[in-house]
Amino acid sequence: DFVLTQSPDSLTVSLGERATINCKSSQSVLYSSDNKNYLAWYQQKPGQSPKLLIYWASTRKSGVPDRFSGSGSETDFTLTISSLQAEDVAVYYCHQYYIAPLTFGGGTKVEI
Amino acid sequence: EVQLVESGGGLVQPGGSLRLSCAASGFSFSTYWMQWVRQVPGKGLVWVAHMNTDGSITRHADSVRGRFTISRDNAENTLYLQMNSLGAEDSAVYFCVRGNPLIEDWGQGTLVTVSS
Numbered sequence: 001d002f003v004l005t006q007s008p009d010s011l012t013v014s015l016g017e018r019a020t021i022n023c024k025s026s027q028s029v030l031y032s033s034d035n036k037n038y039l040a041w042y043q044q045k046p047g048q049s050p051k052l053l054i055y056w057a058s059t060r061k062s063g064v065p066d067r068f069s070g071s072g073s074e075t076d077f078t079l080t081i082s083s084l085q086a087e088d089v090a091v092y093y094c095h096q097y098y099i100a101p102l103t104f105g106g107g108t109k110v111e112i
Numbered sequence: 113e114v115q116l117v118e119s120g121g122g123l124v125q126p127g128g129s130l131r132l133s134c135a136a137s138g139f140s141f142s143t144y145w146m147q148w149v150r151q152v153p154g155k156g157l158v159w160v161a162h163m164n165t166d167g168s169i170t171r172h173a174d175s176v177r178g179r180f181t182i183s184r185d186n187a188e189n190t191l192y193l194q195m196n197s198l199g200a201e202d203s204a205v206y207f208c209v210r211g212n213p214l215i216e217d218w219g220q221g222t223l224v225t226v227s228s
Contacts, residue, residue, distance in 0.1 A: 038202035038213065038214075040214060042157075042215075048208055048220075049218040049219060049220055049221055050157065050207075050212075051217065052216055052217075055214050069150050071127075088148070093156070093157055095157075095215070097212075097214050097215070098213070100159075100162070100169075100171055100213075101159050101173055101174075101211065102147075102159040102215075103157055103159065104157040104159075105156075106156050106159070107156050107157075110202070
């Protein structure tokens with residue numbers, strides 16, 4: 001199974017500051033046939049279900065604020081929140097959909 | 113608007129069974145792969161099972177294979193998860209999710225508690 005390791009487990013960021021979350025995959029999630037990274041990011045706020053933020057490693061879902069951005073390729077990925085807002089307090093998960101069984105990172109809790 | 117509404121969770125004794133349902137609306141259910149993902153409260157997300165559009169392809173996680181069965185009724189726009197031989201390790205919130213391989217939407221989840 002593909003193992004996704006997120007770091008840090010938690011981070012505290014001041015309002016308006018940058019938050020950076022890393023995700024490392026045990027194997028490459030870059031599919032050579034379409035040159036796409038099968039890596040997504042989800043946001044889960046307290047008491048809610050996860051919501052898709054980023055897919056193909058760097059494509060923002062429609063309606064997601066542009067302060068959220070994804071980068072990386074093959075095995076190393078980053079989710080950046082450029083200017084943290086109060087409503088961004090949540091746990092963030094990376095997720096590989098390259099191959100079954102689908103797997104998720106352990107989550108990163110972002111607090112203010 | 114896509115809506116996925118799970119039901120059927122609750123308290124069950126070890127060794128017991130439950131059948132979860134997920135009522136889907138707001139999209140063409142029969143054209144989407146569907147999946148189940150579970151989460152122990154306060155812990156991470158774990159994929160459970162998926163099924164293709166017509167039900168001819170299914171796959172279950174090793175941890176539930178032989179005990180859980182995913183199924184769907186496209187006429188009723190409903191996804192199911194039959195769970196047998198439940199153990200404490202199966203206690204979790206179970207989410208119905210849309211899409212494969214990319215999970216696009218999640219239901220609100222239904223809590224399953226296995227305890228005597």
